Amino acid sequence: MTSTDPRMSTPEPGLWARVQARSIEQLHIRLESLVVLIGLAALMAVLSPFFLSVSNFLNILLATSTIGVLAIAATFVLSSGGLDLSLGSVLGLSGVVGAAVAVKLGAPMPIAVLATVGAGALAGLVNGLIITRAYVPAFIVTLGMLGIARGLALVISDGRVIYGLPNAMVYLGQGRPFGIPMPVIIFVVTAIIMHIVLAYTRYGRHTLAIGDNENAARTAGINVDFHRLTLYTLSGGLAGLAGLLFATRINSGDPTAGITYELTAITAAIIGGTNLFGGRGSILGTMIGALIMGVLQNGLNLLAVQSYYQQMAIGAVLILAVFIDQFQVRKESRV
């Protein structure tokens, strides 16, 4: 590096570019999102004396856990070139089904847990079947499911909250082994597993390839329709898991749980570097995106900003994130 040939046609990439390249290749995250997260946290620490503490940190993780699990689902579906708008409604439906099975039918805890996650997976399977067999666009199918699942949750629960889950279930939402909230543990373990699946298994690589160029995936011999079907089922199952976390935390099945959560989940995925049009995405990146949303919400809470404004902030962040992403893509394709 002591002498640089001035005639050299390609300049040595800068430090940022080199770290960025390694970060994308090995951790599958873009550095910008990490910088934004740290910057945002620093800002909140300056603005509020309560921000920097272990208990507040756990609070943020706890508040992020439900959305975080939904954001994992959103990442898988988006990076395959799909879309799942029914995440929030399926969360609500799953929680109600689980609560009904546990409270009204008095089923033992493992059955109720299975029913909760299973209800979500079933809704996802229906989405996937209609998308891959009837060729109705994912946007329409999952928008329809958004309405259907919410309606069904209200029908099953008769429009009322189903209270009084058995203790073993409530532990999943309120237990604190070693002082760490159970939802945080479930969320982090799920995120690690799903990160490995997306980044390091054939299933994950095929998911990205399908989102990148469906035709290329077909010519490579990948069964694209079946893969899509499994993705929507997985997405629904994860929404069911999020529903389980939500219901057990509030000790009830609430038919209105998770309204507009898909908005936040998709935003977290996009902030984390998932390509809205498929072909790129990582769970680690999405976790950073989810934490950005969590820190933002936590900070605005600490600063006593009204929740209506928080809704507006989330919407604005979504548009901003997509803008920055498109800006990046255009800049890179110009090189």
Next chain:
Amino acid sequence: MTLLNVTGIDKSFGPVHVLHGVGFTVDPGEVVGLVGDNGAGKSTLMKIVTGMYSADAGDVALEGNSILGLTPGDRRALGIEMIYQDLALARQQDVAANIFLGREPVRSVFGMKFVDRKAMKREAQSMIDRLGAKLPAINRPVGSFSGGQQQSVAIARALTFNPKVVIMDEPTAALAVREVQGVLDLIRQLRDEGIGVILISHRLNDVLSVTDRIVVLHHGRAAANLTTAQTNMAEVVAAIVGGSDMADAAAHEARG
């Protein structure tokens, strides 16, 4: 024994009847040119061979066994590879991911199977080196490559898994003169290894110089099946344009 035997293929897209009872054969170590006008049905016929499209009638047999019931993945596994006209690359994925798409090598860790990135990179690099292709970097998204570089990746993908039949749909369309020669040499090398090659190209000079036989499609019919050593530009052109204006077209082709 015939390597690939295609017989009586019929294909319609809705009301459009694209192929009418088309048949041809490829022997091991034989290079067959497939030529015809734009829209003659060349790509459609080849996609029926690879399983991307289904045929309305007819049969495709590899080494005597019908493969029509098999999926594109199964046919690839049997050794039928195709370089598609649109290249069919995943633009945001890197070279290794594209070459190994659908056939990623895996490594077992605690009974779970993980994609072996190291092996993929290593083998992708050696394939690229063998082809003498000049790529900026093997770990970059292929969408950032030039058309010719992307074509090299598509070619590398078709050759990595010891194919029996390689179908090339306009493999030289985006290549510079030197690279075109490289692909023609490569075709001869595949022939010498006993691989059957089907070359679709509008560059008739290339087709005449590298093939053993030339099949001409005209409006979805096999209009001619010519032995390259016993034919010439004029005859090929005549078959392509289908009789009319052939003197003009032949003269044009001879000039160009």
